[in-house]
Amino acid sequence: MRIDGRTKLAGLVGWPIDRTLSPAMHNAAYEALGLNWAYLPFPVQDQRGLAAFVEAVRALPFVGFNVTMPHKQAILALCDEVAMFAQMADAVNTVHCVDGTLVGYNTDGRGLVDALRVETGFDPAGKRAAVIGAGGAAGAAVVGLILAKAASITLVNRSVERAEAVVDRMRPYLRGAAAEAVPLDAGAREAIETADLIVNATPVGMVEGDGSPVPPEWLHEGQVICDMIYQRPETELMRVGRAAGATVVGGLPMLVEQGALAIEIWSGASQVNVPRDVMRRAAEDSLSRHTGEREA
Numbered sequence: 001m002r003i004d005g006r007t008k009l010a011g012l013v014g015w016p017i018d019r020t021l022s023p024a025m026h027n028a029a030y031e032a033l034g035l036n037w038a039y040l041p042f043p044v045q046d047q048r049g050l051a052a053f054v055e056a057v058r059a060l061p062f063v064g065f066n067v068t069m070p071h072k073q074a075i076l077a078l079c080d081e082v083a084m085f086a087q088m089a090d091a092v093n094t095v096h097c098v099d100g101t102l103v104g105y106n107t108d109g110r111g112l113v114d115a116l117r118v119e120t121g122f123d124p125a126g127k128r129a130a131v132i133g134a135g136g137a138a139g140a141a142v143v144g145l146i147l148a149k150a151a152s153i154t155l156v157n158r159s160v161e162r163a164e165a166v167v168d169r170m171r172p173y174l175r176g177a178a179a180e181a182v183p184l185d186a187g188a189r190e191a192i193e194t195a196d197l198i199v200n201a202t203p204v205g206m207v208e209g210d211g212s213p214v215p216p217e218w219l220h221e222g223q224v225i226c227d228m229i230y231q232r233p234e235t236e237l238m239r240v241g242r243a244a245g246a247t248v249v250g251g252l253p254m255l256v257e258q259g260a261l262a263i264e265i266w267s268g269a270s271q272v273n274v275p276r277d278v279m280r281r282a283a284e285d286s287l288s289r290h291t292g293e294r295e296a
């Protein structure tokens with residue numbers, strides 16, 4: 001990697017990010033594209049730290065930065081402009097620095113839809129989707145599915161009030177799609193059983209020993225199941241979904257797509273052909289290094 005007086009900066013702000021795959025994934029892409037950029041982790045714990053980080057960004061040669069938990073919502077108020085899809089999701093995961101102005105985007109929703117198309121050939125248009133969760137990732141998934149013209153979206157969440165709030169926020173943008181909120185209990189059975197696509201947007205499955213967020217008997221052949229978790233090669237939801245005959249995909253392809261979309265934004269949209277295969281390999285290598293460290 002070349003670092004010199006003209007190197008531009010990018011990075012990830014969040015906490016904890018000691019096991020992030022993004023620096024490996026981004027720096028491999030910059031190298032392949034011949035971009036004189038460097039992507040660094042910025043571990044920032046609280047909102048005061050986030051505000052100080054944003055001030056520093058304004059003074060330094062940043063092309064942009066990614067934002068992860070717990071700052072995806074707090075960053076909204078610190079951006080000068082927020083793109084429509086990020087407003088809909090009420091979460092920003094990508095900030096573009098343009099002549100001292102910070103513009104917030106959300107690439108998670110499109111990242112999810114693009115990953116589904118690439119990995120499984122699934123097109124949400126006219127299909128029924130169930131999204132488990134009601135946080136930033138679930139909101140972004142709903143936005144992606146609305147834009148991809150899903151026929152119906154059911155948000156299934158442990159705290160149903162939070163899912164209802166997301167559905168209410170999305171109402172003005174639904175473009176004919178049906179949307180409802182249901183609690184994550186036995187009452188969610190119909191929504192899960194009749195869904196063509198099930199997306200897990202909760203952290204359930206991230207830790208070894210975690211179960212599936214929904215009972216295995218609700219899953220069946222013909223469904224596509226996407227678990228957004230990328231820290232494990234196979235979560236329990238993926239395992240039981242596969243055993244039930246469903247097509248399953250983990251969170252790594254979505255991570256790569258949302259990162260590739262960020263590079264497109266920072267470099268002027270479609271002017272670059274972002275090497276997603278290079279990013280995927282770098283992310284997988286980084287993940288196996290982390291897994292090796294954990295097991296050592």
Ligand code: NAP
Pocket residue numbers: 069108111132133134135136137138157158159162184200201202203204206213228229230251252254255256258
């Ligand atoms: P978040 O804002 O903290 O939301 C978490 C959601 O999960 C909430 O709806 C919460 O329900 C639910 N939840 C948490 N623990 C649960 C449990 N034990 N049982 C049932 N539901 C539970 O998090 P987020 O930012 O949306 O991220 C969610 C997941 O998506 C994380 O694992 C993250 O790593 C992943 N993600 C992946 C990608 C990717 O590129 N692959 C991108 C973004 C996020 P309550 O509302 O009831 O608390």
